[in-house]
Each structure stands twice: as structure tokens, then as C-alpha cells.
Amino acid sequence: MAKDKGPRRPRAETPKGFRDYFGAEVTERKVMLDRIAAVYHRYGFDPLETSAVETVEALGKFLPDVDRPNDGVFAWQEEDSDWLALRYDLTAPLARVAAQYRNDLPTPYRRYAMGPVWRNEKPGPGRFRQFYQCDADTVGSGSVAADAEICAMLSDALEEVGIPRGDYVVRVNNRKVLNGVMEVAGVLDPADPSKFEHERGIVMRAIDKIDRLGEAGVRALIGAGRMDDSGDFTKGAGLSEAQADVVLGFMSARRDTGAETVARLRELAGGSAIGTEGVDELEKIAELLDAQGYGPDRIVIDPAVVRGLGYYTGPVFEAELTFEILDEKGRPRQFGSVAGGGRYDDLVKRFTGQSVPATGxxxxxxxxxxxxxxxxxxxxxxxxxxxxxxxxRDRMAEYQKMATELRQAGIRAEVYLGNPKNFGNQLKYADKRNSPVAVIQGGDEAAKGVVQLKDLFLGAKIAAEVSHEEWKSQPAQTEVPRDTLVTEVRRLLGIA
Amino acid sequence: MAKDKGPRRPRAETPKGFRDYFGAEVTERKVMLDRIAAVYHRYGFDPLETSAVETVEALGKFLPDVDRPNDGVFAWQEEDSDWLALRYDLTAPLARVAAQYRNDLPTPYRRYAMGPVWRNEKPGPGRFRQFYQCDADTVGSGSVAADAEICAMLSDALEEVGIPRGDYVVRVNNRKVLNGVMEVAGVLDPADPSKFEHERGIVMRAIDKIDRLGEAGVRALIGAGRMDDSGDFTKGAGLSEAQADVVLGFMSARRDTGAETVARLRELAGGSAIGTEGVDELEKIAELLDAQGYGPDRIVIDPAVVRGLGYYTGPVFEAELTFEILDEKGRPRQFGSVAGGGRYDDLVKRFTGQSVPATGxxxxxxxxxxxxxxxxxxxxxxxxxxxxxxxxRDRMAEYQKMATELRQAGIRAEVYLGNPKNFGNQLKYADKRNSPVAVIQGGDEAAKGVVQLKDLFLGAKIAAEVSHEEWKSQPAQTEVPRDTLVTEVRRLLGIA
Incomplete structure (x- = not known):
């Protein structure tokens, strides 16, 4: 017979796709974000913290690859009222703020924001439904100087957190150039922008995949279609060979210097008004960055940058780490993209009807x-x-006093507050805490006015390296007068 | 006829009860939290960051004054799956973590957490549905030394953020003493703890309101009942005069020193086993704190502290700011409570069935x-x-170069990126940004190799104090050689 178990206890689990961050995981991220914030601040950007919750109507639907309403976000309905949702990025709330406070904010408004965002997606390995973003945007400036500034700032931020020059590159492109190429290739009609939209979508996604598919794969996808290794067939955009040549020529237009790349792009997209405008913008950005000393060792014009999000309208940028790491199968590969952005001039317009240029x-x-x-x-x-x-146990007050003295000298310290009966457990605890020093004072030591200091880092090193006999002589433990506690602990910690 | 308006535009508004934080609002809070975190860290506490989302079953129902399930929280159901909710405090997630990782965490586990929590309550003036909490807890220690440590740490944290000694007091009480007094007063039967539960609830709430109701009001509430100024009648707990004397005697048991208060409490609650245990604990806490130098100028035993939450099982504490501020009607009043906590030994038990002592x-x-x-x-x-x-506009690259030079010298700087046509707008912008210095270089200055520096703080001061003629002589503006830009700006900013 089954035992009567009483009411079921709640499961102690995070919801699927969520996780906890402990100790150094929290502080390491904080150190990194603080440094990025310092760079953003130095460039004149101000912090903005919006709440995690927005109305669904204010958030809008800008998540890629999501079709149904509220898909991709965590949403719920207020009693007889609005649908609310957790923000899925930091850009949608910025657009809402820029519209809501448009009479009070300075123009241009430079702001940075850091915090968690939420995506209601299928969780996978290393893919979580809550994660941090760290954004900087300039709202209200149509000047490409604003785009150039964001690229320079991104470069500074990467170096500030510890990515050395040479280990990263900020790649810049322009959606207008891409559109110009589409026009030249015959899949964009300026008189009817909605025509060929489907074909352009396929071309953009194909360009974005060149690292994985190679030139032949991209050519197949923008042409008749592509059969993958498993035999699955993806229908292509149906472009002719000549049209495909234009697109692929564009993608391989990158030259050694920005000026040369710009010259090549002008050849390719010169037949299109929008394309020429885009090339002019890229040229201007390259000039501005050169004048500030941000050369091609840090920032390059690269026509292969597309960026997925549909709302970009001009310059787009991406920061890539160029050093190699080993993937899960032990093969070396480039670390890849860690940041991206671009100009989006229509987001605020959703609210106000007026176009407000923005980039970030x-x-x-x-x-x-x-x-x-x-x-x-x-x-x-x-x-x-x-x-x-x-x-x-009866001398707890004295132990607390020692910890207080250490703290007052700026040393991180605590008294063991578990069950003190088993002394071995106390040392195991100290070990688990990665404690550098244990302070020990029994009755004999108290009577003599001394304490024992155990150097746990040295102790661990000795235990790993020396024989049992040597270990027993305990060179990692020293007896010092009680009133020199702080001085002696400082000495062990290597604080002058 | 109404004009055809097309699709309705989304409203640019935060949801009701939510707000945005701009600039200094964000950085001031960050500075404060960083300082508190430094104190917590020095006491050996480790950071923990859980996600904003928990399962409803893990959160449990511990919000006061809330009856219906999911009341008070923002909750939604996953497709054919769990109910999820935004955390309403940082303690419930800690209990979940302590149960989930019980085999991996050190025992005791000292952790701090800082972050937003959400309450689905009616918003009111100054009352928001998302706000920050900043907690520190020790899980796995039943020792009152853990409670004493929390009180000392709270005291240190308040001083560290800028509340001077004398402007705050940490008040300590013990639920067991309160229960002992209830037992002596005849409204708690140790053999049947659920008996008189209703009456005890009224008594606890009455004690909590003594500041507002005074002794007579409390006496009425724990007796037959109380008629308020509007004529509304609140039914009382029905205690006799003699019973009420015991309760009120307890509330006024605070004496000048901890030892005297403890002695008085022993007289009052000595007839109860649980009461005696509570008095012993208070005595021990007072001793520990005294030994560490935390005297009654910082931490006092005060029987009038109740703390609302039902889950406290032992020591409870509250930090009160004792200086006066003016209320919304201009009357002076004490600032009041800014922190509180206590021991809760049953929260983790919900998950594991095993009692785990905790305090925070x-x-x-x-x-x-x-x-x-x-x-x-x-x-x-x-x-x-x-x-x-x-x-x-054509010399944008040169302006950007100036900003870059200033930043590289550690000076916060930016180029004006709005429409530069109206120079007055540029100065208005600088004013709105609270900018200390404007850098100006027209074609003449460029040809001469100089820049104009306008000291905007001094300019504002002069504009407020001097006549138009004096103002026109522009003492706040100086011309300096272009290559001394950084040096001269540093001088104006008062950076040596």
C-alpha cells in the first residue's frame, strides 16, 4: 500500500530556460558592465532605466522569426484592461520613452541602458529566456556623425573591458547600399518598394549565411535553390546568373582600405540613387573615424554585414572578435559577433507619426x-x-570581535556560524568558501593571549606538493599574539 | 465628417504603476547599492542573482493582506504547463535556491541580492508596482550570532551610505518573547497553537500601530474595540483589562540599557517557556553586539517592534531613521523605517520537508x-x-577630433549632433545637458588656430548677478590656442 504522503511539496526549480547566477558570475558581469558604462558616460550618454513591464501595444512586434501576436514575449492581461508584457529588448522601451518625453528630453538624446530582457522562446543549451543587454543609442540626430560615434564608442568599450586591439573588428555597412545593389540587380523597384519583397528576404538571409554556406551556397540560394547535405531543398530567390553576379560582387567588395572599398561600392551601386546615398554615407563615416584615429585596425567598411532586424534603415554595424576558440568538438573557430546595431529611423514614428532619426x-x-x-x-x-x-562556543563574542576588527581594517571576514562541534567541518567550510586564512583560538591559546593563523592557500599548495611528514610539520600555520591579529592577517594576505 | 485617421497609433505610456528612471536617478541608486554591497561583501556575504520569473508554486503565498491565489503577483500560464510569476520579493527565490542547491552551497550560506521585485497592487502616489529590494540573509545557521551579525551589518551599511550615527537606530525584538507574553496574557495555548489565532492577529496589528493610535487606541483595539474619528468601529480582540495590562506592559518594557530591558522582559514573560527562550536569545544578541562595540547608540532591544510578515519565528529587527522631515502637509515627522527583517526557520522546509534555520x-x-x-x-x-x-558642418571631423582628445584625457565630452544651423539651440542644448563648458570654433578661429571656451556654469552665475552691459563683455568666454584645448578645459573644470 502506498504511504500517505500528505500534500505534495513544491518543486525547488527555476522555470525552464531560466537560471541563477552565483558569486563571481554576478560580480564579473558587474565589473564588465561598470566599465562599459564608464565609456558610454565619457561619450556623453546618460543612463535610462525603464521598467521590465510594458504594454504590449507599446512594445510592438519587432522580434524576428515570430508570427503570432504575443509570440516570443511573456504576456498577460490586466483585469479588464491592457495586455502587459516583459520587454524583449531595450530598444522598444527607448522608442516609447523618446515619444512619451519628447518635449522634455534634450535633442539629440544620448542614452545607455543595461538590464535583463526576456524572450518566450524554446530554451536550449546555453540559450536562456532571460539575459542581459547593454545598449547605447542616439535619438534625434540624422547625422552619420552619430553612427560614426557609436562605432568609435563600441571600439573603446571593447578595449576597456579587456579585448585588445587586433582581437576585434567593428564592421560597418549601409542598408541603403544593399538596397542600391538590389535595385541594380533588378529585385528592388524604387517606384514600388513592396514588389520583390519575398525575393529580397531570401537574398538578405543568404548573404547573412555566407560564413556557413560559402559563395556557392549563397549563389544557389539566390538562384534556383539549394539542396543541403541532408537532401532537403530550400527554394531560392530565382535570380539569374547576371543578377547573382551583382549581389556576390557586392559581398566581395571589401578592399584593404575604406577608400578603396567605397570606390568599388560606387562602381557597383552607382546606378541607383539610394545606393549612391548609402555609399556617400559610408565614405563620410570612414572619413570621420579616420580623423579621430579609428583606422581599419579597429573599424572597417565591410559590405558583407547585413544584420537581421528588419527595422534598420541606414548604417549597420557589428563587432566581431577575431581570435580563435575551440568549439564543443575541439575544432578552432573564430569567436564571432558580440555586438551589433544600426540606424533605425522609424521606431519612434509608430507613436508620434513623426519620423525621428535614431541609431544605436x-x-x-x-x-x-x-x-x-x-x-x-x-x-x-x-x-x-x-x-x-x-x-x-561560549567565547562567540570574542570571535565576533576578531571578525569586526578585521573588517574595520578593510579585510573581508566572518565567524563560522554552523555547528562548531566538528572542527574538520569548519575547515572544509573555509575551503569551500575559498577562504585565504583561518583564525583559530582554543582555550589554551586564549589563556596565552595568542591565535593560530592557518594560511589555507599555502596549505593547499603544500598538501599538493609535499610528503605527509612535511605536511605534518604545518609550516602553513603560525601562532601570533592576539593583539597583532590584524597586522599578521594583512601580512598573510599580502596587503602592505 | 470625421477625417480618416488610419490605424490608431500605440500610446507612448508606461503601464499604470510603473515608471522610468533617468540619469542621476539611476546613478545615485547605483552608488548607494554599490556601497551597501561592499559592506555585505566585507561580512563574507556572496552575491546571488536569480531570475525575475519563478514558478508560482515555488514562490508560494507569503504576501501579507492577500487572499486570492496569484493575487498580488503578476502571473501567467505557460502553454499547457506551469503558472509563472514575477518575484514579489527576494526571500522566496532564496528559499527556492537554498533547497535546489542544498548539496552544493556552503553551510551556512550567506548571500546578498539586489534587484527589482514586482507587486500587482493598486498603484498610488509614490507607490509603484516595480521597486528595488536589497537583501542579505544567512541560511543554515540557527545561532543568534547570525542575527546579531545581520544587525551590526545593517548598522554599518546605513553609515556607509551616509546616514550618520545618531540619525538611525536598529531596533531588535523577538517573536518568542511576544508569544510568551501572549501565553501569559492567556491568548496563546502552547498545547493548541491554533487556538486564539484570530485574537493574536488583532493584538499584533494593534501593537504595530502604536505610533499612530497611542496607548489608549491600542488598549481599545485589544479590548472591546475602537471607534475611529470618522465614527467607524473596529471590533477588538476581546481581552480583559488584566490581559491588556500584560500586553501594554510588554510594549513599554524598553529601558535605557539592553540589560535593563532584558531584565524587565524576563519579569513579564518569565511564566512562559517560549518567552524565557526568547528573552535568553535577546540577551545573547545584546551581549554579542556589545562585545563588538555596537552599543545602544546604534542597536537597541525594543519590545515594540513587531514586523508584519507572518513567517518570522525568532528575532525580528527594524532600522529606523530618527531625524525629522516635513510631511506633505509641512508638518515635521520622523522619517521612519527603511529596513527590516528577522529569523524565519520554516521557508526552506516548504520544499524539502526539513527545517532550515535562516535569518536576514x-x-x-x-x-x-x-x-x-x-x-x-x-x-x-x-x-x-x-x-x-x-x-x-564641413569640419565635423575636426570637432569629433576635439571630443576624442578630451575623452582620451578622461573628460566627458561630445559633439553637438542636432541640426547645427541655429547656434542658440546648441547653447540651449548644452544648458539642458548641464554642460560645464562649450567649445566653439568657427572659420576665423580655425584659421587663427584657436578655440573659444565658454564656461557655462560661470556664465549662468554672471547672467543671474550682473547687468546686461557687464554680461556683454563676456568674461565667461576665453580664447585659447587649439593645441592647449585639453589643458585649458581641465583648468576650467578644476582638474589639477
Whole structure:
């Protein structure tokens, strides 16, 4: 017979696709974000913190690859009232703020924002439904100087968090050039922009996949179609060979210098008014960045940059880390993209009816942090506290006093507050906390006015390297007068 | 006839009860939280960041004054799956984490957490549905030394953010003493704890309101009942005069020193086993704190502290700011409570079936920040960037170069990126940004190799104090060689 179990207990689990961050995971991210914020601040950007919750109507529907209403977001209905949802990025709330406070904000409005966003997607390995974004945008300036500034700032931010020059590149392109090429290739009719929309979608997605598919694969996709390794067939955009040549010529237009690339693009897209406008903008951006000293070792014009989001209207940019890491199968591969952005001149218009130019960048916080970890460049003090052990429960006040003295000297310290009966457990606890020093004072030591200091880092090193006999001589433990506690602990910690 | 308006535009509004935080509002809070985090860290506490979303079953129902399921939280159902909700505090997620990772976490586990929480309540003036909490808890220690440590740490945190000693007090009580008094007063039967539950609820709420109702009001509420000024009658707990004397005697048991208060409490609750246990605990806490130098100028035993939440099982504490501010009607009143907490030994048990002792504190971030603002103690650099104005659109690259040079010298700087046609608008913009210095270089200055520096703070001061003639002589504006830009701006900013 089944035992009567009483009411079922709640499961102690995060919801699927959510996770917890402990200790150094929290502080390492904080250190990185603080540094990025300092760069943004230096460029004149002000912080903005909107709430996690927005009305569904204000958020709009700008998530890629999502068709049904409220798909991709976490949403619920207020009693007899609005549908609310968790923000899925930091750009949609900015557009709402820019419209709501348009009479109070300075123009242009430079703002940065950092915080979690939520996506109601199928969770997968390393893919979470809550993650951080870190954005900077300029609203209200149509000048390409604003785009150039964002690229320079992104470059500074990457170096500030510890990605050295040469290990990254900011790649810049322009949607207008892309549209010009489409026009020249005959899949964009300026008189009827909605014509060939389907074909252009296929071409854009194909360009975005060139790293994976290679030139032949892209050519197949923008032509008749492509059969993948498994035998599945993807229908293509149906462009002729001559049309495909134009598109592929564009993608391989990158030259050694910005000026040369611009010259080549002018040849390719010169037949289109919008294309020429885009090339002029790229040329201007390259000039501005050159004048500020941001040369092709940091920022390059690269026609292969597309960026997925539909709302970009002009310059687009992407920061890529160029060093290699090993993938899950141990093969070396480039780390890849950690930030991207571009100009989107129509987002605020949704609210006000008036076009407001805007441009900005979003850094993928978790990916950048993973890159820093892969390069051993995270900086966070993971050292645990000095642990004052408890040999004699009745003298708890004295142990607390020791911890207080250490803290007042700026040293991280705590008294062991578990069950003190088993002293071995106290040292195991100190070990688990990554504690550098244990302070020990039993009755004998108290009577003599001394404490024992155990150097746990040295102790661990000795235990790993020396024989049992040597270990027993305990060179990692020293007896010092009680009133020199702070001085001696400072010495062990290497604080002058 | 009405004009055809096309599709309705979305409203640019935050949902009701939510708000945006701009510029200094964000950085001032960050500075405060960073300082509190530094204190928590020094005490050996580790950061924990859980996600905003939890399953409803893991969150449980611990919000006060809420009856219906999911009432008070923002909740929604996953497709054919769990109900999810936004966390309403940081304690419920900690209980879940402590249960989920119980085999991996150190015991005791000291953790701090800072972040927004959400309450689905009727918004009111100054009452928002998303707000910050800042908690520190020790899970897995039943020792009152853990409670004492939290009180000392709270005291340190308040001083660290800028509340001077004397302007705050941490008040400590113990639920067990309160229960002992209830037992002596005849409204708690240790053999049948559920008996008199209703009456005890009325008594607890009455005690909590003594500041507002006075002793007579409390006496009425715990007796037959109380008629308020409007004529409304609240039914009382029905205690006799003799029973009421016990309760009121307890509430006024606070004496000048902890030892005297403890002695008085022992007289009052000595007839109850649980009461005696509570008095012993208070005595121990007072001893520990005294030994560490936290005397009654910072932390006091005060029997009038109740704390609303039902889940406290032992020591409870509250931090109160004792200085006066003016209320909305201009009357002076004490600022009041900014933090509170206590021991809750049953929260983790919900998940595991095993009792896990825990104690902690939660700081009301917005209230503490309001207090610091009221006292003029917030520290955040609200100075805007140096604004490089644009006199000549064709020399944008040169203006950007100036801004870059300033930034590389660590000076916050930006180029004006709005429409440069109207120079007055550029100065208005600089004013709105609270910019200290405007840099001006027209064609003449460029030819001469100079720039004009306009000290905007001095300019504003002069404009307010001097005549139009004096103002026109423009002492706030100086011409300097272009190659001394950085040096001269540093001089104006007062950077040595």
C-alpha cells in the first residue's frame, strides 16, 4: 500500500530556460558592465532605466522569426484592461520613452541602458529566456556623425573591458547600399518598394549565411535553390546568373582600405540613387573615424554585414572578435559577433507619426563575458573571507570581535556560524568558501593571549606538493599574539 | 465628417504603476547599492542573482493582506504547463535556491541580492508596482550570532551610505518573547497553537500601530474595540483589562540599557517557556553586539517592534531613521523605517520537508534613497559633458577630433549632433545637458588656430548677478590656442 504522503511539496526549480547566477558570475558581469558604462558616460550618454513591464501595444512586434501576436514575449492581461508584457529588448522601451518625453528630453538624446530582457522562446543549451543587454543609442540626430560615434564608442568599450586591439573588428555597412545593389540587380523597384519583397528576404538571409554556406551556397540560394547535405531543398530567390553576379560582387567588395572599398561600392551601386546615398554615407563615416584615429585596425567598411532586424534603415554595424576558440568538438573557430546595431529611423514614428532619426548598438553581455573568460580576462576578486573558527562556543563574542576588527581594517571576514562541534567541518567550510586564512583560538591559546593563523592557500599548495611528514610539520600555520591579529592577517594576505 | 485617421497609433505610456528612471536617478541608486554591497561583501556575504520569473508554486503565498491565489503577483500560464510569476520579493527565490542547491552551497550560506521585485497592487502616489529590494540573509545557521551579525551589518551599511550615527537606530525584538507574553496574557495555548489565532492577529496589528493610535487606541483595539474619528468601529480582540495590562506592559518594557530591558522582559514573560527562550536569545544578541562595540547608540532591544510578515519565528529587527522631515502637509515627522527583517526557520522546509534555520534583512532601497536625498547626502556626478559646438558642418571631423582628445584625457565630452544651423539651440542644448563648458570654433578661429571656451556654469552665475552691459563683455568666454584645448578645459573644470 502506498504511504500517505500528505500534500505534495513544491518543486525547488527555476522555470525552464531560466537560471541563477552565483558569486563571481554576478560580480564579473558587474565589473564588465561598470566599465562599459564608464565609456558610454565619457561619450556623453546618460543612463535610462525603464521598467521590465510594458504594454504590449507599446512594445510592438519587432522580434524576428515570430508570427503570432504575443509570440516570443511573456504576456498577460490586466483585469479588464491592457495586455502587459516583459520587454524583449531595450530598444522598444527607448522608442516609447523618446515619444512619451519628447518635449522634455534634450535633442539629440544620448542614452545607455543595461538590464535583463526576456524572450518566450524554446530554451536550449546555453540559450536562456532571460539575459542581459547593454545598449547605447542616439535619438534625434540624422547625422552619420552619430553612427560614426557609436562605432568609435563600441571600439573603446571593447578595449576597456579587456579585448585588445587586433582581437576585434567593428564592421560597418549601409542598408541603403544593399538596397542600391538590389535595385541594380533588378529585385528592388524604387517606384514600388513592396514588389520583390519575398525575393529580397531570401537574398538578405543568404548573404547573412555566407560564413556557413560559402559563395556557392549563397549563389544557389539566390538562384534556383539549394539542396543541403541532408537532401532537403530550400527554394531560392530565382535570380539569374547576371543578377547573382551583382549581389556576390557586392559581398566581395571589401578592399584593404575604406577608400578603396567605397570606390568599388560606387562602381557597383552607382546606378541607383539610394545606393549612391548609402555609399556617400559610408565614405563620410570612414572619413570621420579616420580623423579621430579609428583606422581599419579597429573599424572597417565591410559590405558583407547585413544584420537581421528588419527595422534598420541606414548604417549597420557589428563587432566581431577575431581570435580563435575551440568549439564543443575541439575544432578552432573564430569567436564571432558580440555586438551589433544600426540606424533605425522609424521606431519612434509608430507613436508620434513623426519620423525621428535614431541609431544605436546593443552588446551581447553574456557572449562578451564568455569571450573575456575564454581569454582569461575577467577581473573579479573571487577570494573568500577570512574565517574565524569557533573552538569554544561560549567565547562567540570574542570571535565576533576578531571578525569586526578585521573588517574595520578593510579585510573581508566572518565567524563560522554552523555547528562548531566538528572542527574538520569548519575547515572544509573555509575551503569551500575559498577562504585565504583561518583564525583559530582554543582555550589554551586564549589563556596565552595568542591565535593560530592557518594560511589555507599555502596549505593547499603544500598538501599538493609535499610528503605527509612535511605536511605534518604545518609550516602553513603560525601562532601570533592576539593583539597583532590584524597586522599578521594583512601580512598573510599580502596587503602592505 | 470625421477625417480618416488610419490605424490608431500605440500610446507612448508606461503601464499604470510603473515608471522610468533617468540619469542621476539611476546613478545615485547605483552608488548607494554599490556601497551597501561592499559592506555585505566585507561580512563574507556572496552575491546571488536569480531570475525575475519563478514558478508560482515555488514562490508560494507569503504576501501579507492577500487572499486570492496569484493575487498580488503578476502571473501567467505557460502553454499547457506551469503558472509563472514575477518575484514579489527576494526571500522566496532564496528559499527556492537554498533547497535546489542544498548539496552544493556552503553551510551556512550567506548571500546578498539586489534587484527589482514586482507587486500587482493598486498603484498610488509614490507607490509603484516595480521597486528595488536589497537583501542579505544567512541560511543554515540557527545561532543568534547570525542575527546579531545581520544587525551590526545593517548598522554599518546605513553609515556607509551616509546616514550618520545618531540619525538611525536598529531596533531588535523577538517573536518568542511576544508569544510568551501572549501565553501569559492567556491568548496563546502552547498545547493548541491554533487556538486564539484570530485574537493574536488583532493584538499584533494593534501593537504595530502604536505610533499612530497611542496607548489608549491600542488598549481599545485589544479590548472591546475602537471607534475611529470618522465614527467607524473596529471590533477588538476581546481581552480583559488584566490581559491588556500584560500586553501594554510588554510594549513599554524598553529601558535605557539592553540589560535593563532584558531584565524587565524576563519579569513579564518569565511564566512562559517560549518567552524565557526568547528573552535568553535577546540577551545573547545584546551581549554579542556589545562585545563588538555596537552599543545602544546604534542597536537597541525594543519590545515594540513587531514586523508584519507572518513567517518570522525568532528575532525580528527594524532600522529606523530618527531625524525629522516635513510631511506633505509641512508638518515635521520622523522619517521612519527603511529596513527590516528577522529569523524565519520554516521557508526552506516548504520544499524539502526539513527545517532550515535562516535569518536576514531587506533594505527598502527607494525609501533609503529618499532619506539620503532629504539629507542632501546623495553623491553622483550630475555634471553633463563638455559640448563641442558645430559652427561649420564641413569640419565635423575636426570637432569629433576635439571630443576624442578630451575623452582620451578622461573628460566627458561630445559633439553637438542636432541640426547645427541655429547656434542658440546648441547653447540651449548644452544648458539642458548641464554642460560645464562649450567649445566653439568657427572659420576665423580655425584659421587663427584657436578655440573659444565658454564656461557655462560661470556664465549662468554672471547672467543671474550682473547687468546686461557687464554680461556683454563676456568674461565667461576665453580664447585659447587649439593645441592647449585639453589643458585649458581641465583648468576650467578644476582638474589639477
Amino acid at each position: 548598438v546593443s552588446i551581447g553581455v553574456d557572449r562578451l563575458l564568455a569571450a573575456l573568460r575564454a581569454k582569461g580576462r575577467v577581473e573579479a576578486d573571487t577570494r573568500g573571507p577570512v574565517v574565524v573558527t569557533v573552538m569554544d | 534583512v531587506s533594505i527598502g532601497v527607494d525609501r533609503l534613497l529618499a532619506a539620503l536625498r532629504a539629507k542632501g547626502r546623495v553623491e553622483a556626478d550630475t555634471r553633463g559633458p563638455v559640448v563641442v559646438t558645430v559652427m561649420d
